[in-house]
Structures are given as C-alpha cells and as structure tokens.
Amino acid sequence: MIIPVRCFTCGKIIGDAFEEYTKRYEIYKKAFDAGENPKETPKQILDELGIDRYCCRRMILTHVELIGESAPFE
Numbered sequence: 001m002i003i004p005v006r007c008f009t010c011g012k013i014i015g016d017a018f019e020e021y022t023k024r025y026e027i028y029k030k031a032f033d034a035g036e037n038p039k040e041t042p043k044q045i046l047d048e049l050g051i052d053r054y055c056c057r058r059m060i061l062t063h064v065e066l067i068g069e070s071a072p073f074e
Helices: 015-033 042-049 054-061
Strands: none
Touching (some): 015 042, 042 054
16 A cells, blocks of 8 residues: 555565555657657666665565555544
C-alpha cells in the first residue's frame, strides 16, 4: 500500500527515493509512448538516486500503489 521505508533484505532506506523515481519515470514513459528517445532510462534513474543493490531495486520496481483504492473504505 505505502512504499516501505527500508529495504526488507538489506535495510537500506529507500522510501525517500520512491516519489522522485515515480516523477522521473512518468516523464520517461510519456516520451517513450510519444515515440521520442527518452533522456534517461529507468536504470539510469535508479543509479542517480543511489539505488544500487538489486534487492532495493526490487522493492521500488515491484511496488504497487494501492492507497487510492483502499482509502475510501475507512
């Protein structure tokens, strides 16, 4: 539902990088869908954010944002 603050495997703090990753990924996705050559790939975005370990990348790449679907059911 909400991105975990730390990686489950190694304990590195990753929660602060998720919002920046989603913003930059949306820019990448729009450029890719328009047929343009995007400036940076998802790999480059994660590298620049300092997410180097594959366990941390897994946490960010596989996260599904469900808070919007469950919020109406207080």
